[in-house]
Amino acid sequence: MSTATHPAAHFELEPRTGPGIEQLLEISMGPQHPSTHGVFRMNVVLDGERVVRLKPVFGYLHRNHEKIAESETYLGSMPYTDRLDYICPLTNNWAYALAVEKLAGIQVPERAEYLRVITGELTRLQNHACLIGFLMQDMGASGTPLMYAFRQREIILDLFEALTGARMMCNYMRFGGCRVDLPAGWLDQAKRVVADFPRFMDEYERLLVSNEILMDRTQDVGVLSKELAVSAGISGPMARASGVDYDIRKVDRYSIYDRFNFRVPLGSHGDVYDRFMVRILEMRESVGILQQAMRDIPEGPIVDPKTKIRGFRPKPGEAYGRIEAPKGELGFYLVSDGSPNPYRYRVRPPSLVNLTVLEDLCLGRNVADIVVILGSIDIVLGEVDR
Amino acid sequence: MVGEGILKGLAETARNFFGSYVSKDRLTTVQYPEQREPQIEATRDFPFLVYDGADWQQGLRCVACQICEKECPPKCIFIEKSKDKKPDAFGKSQFYPAIFNIDISVCMSCQICVEVCPFDAIKMDVDYHQSTDDRFGGLLFNKQRLAKSNEYYNAIHPTEAAAVDAQRAEELAKLEAKAKAAAEAKAAAEATLAQKAPAQPAAGEQQ
Amino acid sequence: MNLETVKSEIEANVPGCRLELVVNPSPSGQHSLLLDAEHASAVAAYLRDAADLRIDFCSNVTGIDWPDKELSQKVKLRKLVDGVEQEVEETRITTVPGSLEVVYHLYSVEKKHGPLVLRMRTQDRDAGVHLPSLTPIWRSAELQEREIFDLFGVVFDGHPDLRRLLMWDEFQDHPMRRDYRDPDDYEYEPTAHDEVLQRAQQHLSQANTAQLSEAEGR
Numbered sequence: 001m002s003t004a005t006h007p008a009a010h011f012e013l014e015p016r017t018g019p020g021i022e023q024l025l026e027i028s029m030g031p032q033h034p035s036t037h038g039v040f041r042m043n044v045v046l047d048g049e050r051v052v053r054l055k056p057v058f059g060y061l062h063r064n065h066e067k068i069a070e071s072e073t074y075l076g077s078m079p080y081t082d083r084l085d086y087i088c089p090l091t092n093n094w095a096y097a098l099a100v101e102k103l104a105g106i107q108v109p110e111r112a113e114y115l116r117v118i119t120g121e122l123t124r125l126q127n128h129a130c131l132i133g134f135l136m137q138d139m140g141a142s143g144t145p146l147m148y149a150f151r152q153r154e155i156i157l158d159l160f161e162a163l164t165g166a167r168m169m170c171n172y173m174r175f176g177g178c179r180v181d182l183p184a185g186w187l188d189q190a191k192r193v194v195a196d197f198p199r200f201m202d203e204y205e206r207l208l209v210s211n212e213i214l215m216d217r218t219q220d221v222g223v224l225s226k227e228l229a230v231s232a233g234i235s236g237p238m239a240r241a242s243g244v245d246y247d248i249r250k251v252d253r254y255s256i257y258d259r260f261n262f263r264v265p266l267g268s269h270g271d272v273y274d275r276f277m278v279r280i281l282e283m284r285e286s287v288g289i290l291q292q293a294m295r296d297i298p299e300g301p302i303v304d305p306k307t308k309i310r311g312f313r314p315k316p317g318e319a320y321g322r323i324e325a326p327k328g329e330l331g332f333y334l335v336s337d338g339s340p341n342p343y344r345y346r347v348r349p350p351s352l353v354n355l356t357v358l359e360d361l362c363l364g365r366n367v368a369d370i371v372v373i374l375g376s377i378d379i380v381l382g383e384v385d386r
Numbered sequence: 387m388v389g390e391g392i393l394k395g396l397a398e399t400a401r402n403f404f405g406s407y408v409s410k411d412r413l414t415t416v417q418y419p420e421q422r423e424p425q426i427e428a429t430r431d432f433p434f435l436v437y438d439g440a441d442w443q444q445g446l447r448c449v450a451c452q453i454c455e456k457e458c459p460p461k462c463i464f465i466e467k468s469k470d471k472k473p474d475a476f477g478k479s480q481f482y483p484a485i486f487n488i489d490i491s492v493c494m495s496c497q498i499c500v501e502v503c504p505f506d507a508i509k510m511d512v513d514y515h516q517s518t519d520d521r522f523g524g525l526l527f528n529k530q531r532l533a534k535s536n537e538y539y540n541a542i543h544p545t546e547a548a549a550v551d552a553q554r555a556e557e558l559a560k561l562e563a564k565a566k567a568a569a570e571a572k573a574a575a576e577a578t579l580a581q582k583a584p585a586q587p588a589a590g591e592q593q
Numbered sequence: 594m595n596l597e598t599v600k601s602e603i604e605a606n607v608p609g610c611r612l613e614l615v616v617n618p619s620p621s622g623q624h625s626l627l628l629d630a631e632h633a634s635a636v637a638a639y640l641r642d643a644a645d646l647r648i649d650f651c652s653n654v655t656g657i658d659w660p661d662k663e664l665s666q667k668v669k670l671r672k673l674v675d676g677v678e679q680e681v682e683e684t685r686i687t688t689v690p691g692s693l694e695v696v697y698h699l700y701s702v703e704k705k706h707g708p709l710v711l712r713m714r715t716q717d718r719d720a721g722v723h724l725p726s727l728t729p730i731w732r733s734a735e736l737q738e739r740e741i742f743d744l745f746g747v748v749f750d751g752h753p754d755l756r757r758l759l760m761w762d763e764f765q766d767h768p769m770r771r772d773y774r775d776p777d778d779y780e781y782e783p784t785a786h787d788e789v790l791q792r793a794q795q796h797l798s799q800a801n802t803a804q805l806s807e808a809e810g811r
Contacts, residue, residue: 059759076459079496105620165430210391233733317619
């Protein structure tokens with residue numbers, strides 16, 4: 001039905017002429033590849049082992065999330081947000097709930113805010129555990145660091161299951177609070193898990209941080225400059241590793257983050273090693289936030305008593321709400337026309353925007369570095385393609 | 387020394403390996419399916435319909451209000467209302483579902499149907515062993531397959547079911563108290579009427 | 594960051610630009626500035642480089658489809674009916690042309706303020722769908738504008754590499770538009786029902802149809 005007549009440029013890998021053309025090798029990394037973190041494809045032109053050109057191809061996990069949301073109610077989209085960045089379902093829920101609360105002007109009670117912070121920071125812990133495990137796996141440390149990280153992640157997922165009913169796909173946040181209150185004994189169990197976490201961090205650091213292979217493969221690889229990071233919209237630990245001092249928890253001070261005392265780790269080189277270390281340091285900061293939150297959580301209602309589960313119709317208007325998700329800036333843009341379904345529902349995916357600079361980081365490096373650089377960007381295809 | 391970092395790492399790995407013979411939290415593999423983890427109480431897999439009592443058709447709590455069908459995000463619930471009515475646990479005459487199908491190949495276990503049901507009729511089961519080799523209907527659960535007793539519900543989610551039962555008992559008690567009060571008021575009204583009326587026939591008889 | 598002051602500042606520094614303040618009625622209070630396509634690049638460059646604003650971070654680029662709207666108006670006219678002048682009520686239908694809208698959410702990493710919301714609208718939804726690309730100013734718009742080209746059909750002039758992003762290159766049509774009709778020869782779930790079943794049945798064999806009706810439990 002569209003009558004737009006602009007012909008879409010077709011993908012042509014240049015150069016096609018010139019000296020040494022017969023030396024160039026064009027390969028397709030993906031979409032089935034053990035290290036591309038999902039169904040992700042990169043068309044790479046190589047001169048021997050060096051990358052001459054790299055074009056990512058997206059869309060293999062495109063599930064039409066935004067169009068589905070236009071035919072679902074606002075609450076009905078909440079389980080779908082779980083499936084965006086499927087490693088961090090609770091922060092996706094939180095970002096969406098925040099955007100809807102901005103749109104409709106709903107207030108969130110205190111206990112619910114504390115619950116959101118606790119579950120959000122636990123999500124950050126298990127996401128970064130995933131990343132540090134998978135990065136080592138991609139580098140060839142065949143499984144051991146990954147399994148150590150997953151051992152801790154499983155303990156956190158058990159906590160999520162006890163609270164929300166599911167390990168992933170939690171569907172926990174509601175507009176105006178959280179769905180269900182803490183069951184008996186959950187807080188004590190969570191406190192034990194969080195108290196135990198630094199021991200795991202120490203062990204992991206002893207295992208890896210001064211490992212010569214890791215340092216050789218990651219230091220000065222994929223260096224991202226501060227200016228390019230800001231211009232390309234890079235957010236989250238990837239930007240902070242390049243020295244960009246921007247943490248949405250500190251800047252926007254959404255929810256109750258201004259009550260907690262935590263530092264924001266910054267890197268100075270912007271290479272893969274810095275991105276790795278920034279995430280390890282962020283895990284330690286998250287442990288601190290969790291201990292403060294679990295100490296101070298008040299009693300009270302967990303959801304705004306005026307919210308409606310059914311028949312929720314925000315007034316016409318629009319809102320953009322964003323949070324510091326473990327991967328970067330996750331934002332939801334909602335346009336309402338007064339009906340129970342959103343008119344336009346947009347997810348601002350941190351993984352997709354962080355991939356803008358993939359080619360810039362990989363040019364001139366070896367093929368082996370592509371995998372390491374891609375791993376350090378921390379993408380989840382569910383979010384890139386939605 | 388070159389390789390020091392790697393050696394330190396290997397020391398960690400050795401500590402984990404030998405430690406797994408000694409401490410439980412280093413040996414985390416559960417040898418499924420011979421070993422199973424105990425069920426975490428709040429876990430949710432697919433929905434089921436609750437019935438009270440022994441007869442699954444008579445005691446089915448669902449009144450075919452179709453709210454869960456409307457609110458289900460992937461639209462996996464299909465309900466057809468009955469033409470007749472039957473009394474529910476509170477004595478009120480309600481419709482019941484003639485057809486209640488859930489396609490669990492579509493269901494994403496989001497639990498929204500449970501949240502919006504006003505009659506505590508649909509709850510989340512914990513049984514995930516639903517794989518079948520029937521491509522064209524093996525995963526389409528009909529009303530009979532979905533109906534499970536309230537005792538089963540109490541067994542799988544004790545705290546939640548106890549709260550629901552307490553609430554229903556309270557409601558039933560309130561209704562009974564109201565009915566009792568109405569019956570007493572009616573009896574009192576009849577008594578006062580009967581006091582006035584017998585004077586006439588008695589007088590008439592005497593005559 | 595007061596939008597009124599920003600608007601007057603831009604108007605003072607970018608000559609000829611036509612800005613409009615679009616009020617956002619929701620409690621979020623995120624009002625936006627509607628730019629004209631001619632001066633959008635100049636406005637964006639000014640916003641990025643101005644010393645007090647330093648809007649260097651383009652966070653989100655969104656496309657919105659506003660289809661053509663038909664407004665019917667009842668108008669009273671004096672007309673000749675059967676030779677006699679009478680007052681007649683007529684329904685006049687006017688078509689308000691729709692457009693495709695692109696919304697930019699901008700922040701400043703240096704000054705830590707935001708969001709500043711900019712909008713651009715195309716002339717119509719057919720041939721006049723060209724808008725200037727802001728990728729040369731904020732690199733983060735690169736992939737997001739490609740996505741809007743893919744899913745809505747807005748052509749961004751000046752974009753370094755305008756190709757489809759999520760759909761495959763040979764795909765026709767723009768899926769996120771409101772008048773997009775999805776194809777009916779896709780693979781259905783085993784329990785297709787109602788209109789999905791009817792549309793899919795044209796592509797099904799008889800044998801499969803029999804199995805499906807059985808499986809529906811009716």
